[in-house]
Amino acid sequence: MSFVRVSSCIAGLAMFFGLIAGAAAQDHPAFMRVTGKTSQPVGHFELCSRMPVECNEITRNTAPVHLTVTRWNELIAVNDNVNTAIEPVTDQELYGREEYWNYPEDGKGDCEDFVLLKRRELIEKGWPAGSLLITVVRQTNGEGHAVLTVRSDRGDLVLDNLEPKIKLWGDTEYQFVKRQSDQNSGRWVSIDDDRPTLVGSIKR
Numbered sequence: 001m002s003f004v005r006v007s008s009c010i011a012g013l014a015m016f017f018g019l020i021a022g023a024a025a026q027d028h029p030a031f032m033r034v035t036g037k038t039s040q041p042v043g044h045f046e047l048c049s050r051m052p053v054e055c056n057e058i059t060r061n062t063a064p065v066h067l068t069v070t071r072w073n074e075l076i077a078v079n080d081n082v083n084t085a086i087e088p089v090t091d092q093e094l095y096g097r098e099e100y101w102n103y104p105e106d107g108k109g110d111c112e113d114f115v116l117l118k119r120r121e122l123i124e125k126g127w128p129a130g131s132l133l134i135t136v137v138r139q140t141n142g143e144g145h146a147v148l149t150v151r152s153d154r155g156d157l158v159l160d161n162l163e164p165k166i167k168l169w170g171d172t173e174y175q176f177v178k179r180q181s182d183q184n185s186g187r188w189v190s191i192d193d194d195r196p197t198l199v200g201s202i203k204r
Helices: 003-025 042-050 069-085 091-095 111-124
Strands: 034-038 132-138 144-152 155-160 163-168 175-180 188-191
Touching: 069 111, 069 155, 069 163, 111 132, 111 144
Parallel strands: none
Antiparallel strands: 034 188, 132 144, 132 175, 144 155, 155 163, 175 188
């Protein structure tokens, strides 16, 4: 094993055990609280029309994934690889329209495209679809954004193209609005995010 791989492994272990310690010390719940069915984002609805397979995944065992060091390193690798491989551009620049969910094309994509690719790569590695949920959030400036929520037994983790580190959802500065159902990839549920917002003007 090379020095680079050993160093990477050690760094992954340090982040993993740091996450565990952080989860134990946090003031907010480790898991998001969902409150029932809500509207499907238009971009996801159109994606389902073009690619029905994306929206017919049924998960019967909805228990969070057991987060081992191996799985943690898989998350880090997929998150880093996608974030560095894809050039962020808007749908307007890429497709000439305001909203168009798709897998990255020609190495380019917007936030939803990053999420879709990360989700697919983790599913290919054996992660259950019900633990990999496209999630809509609002940034502190009020703009909408999409991240990937990973449901683990250590808490709900966030993979984000705007942030290199994988964080527990409550450690981010986002206001969480809604996400895919952990039982049906074509359905969406509301998130009750009652943490104090950093910007009082943020609206759902």
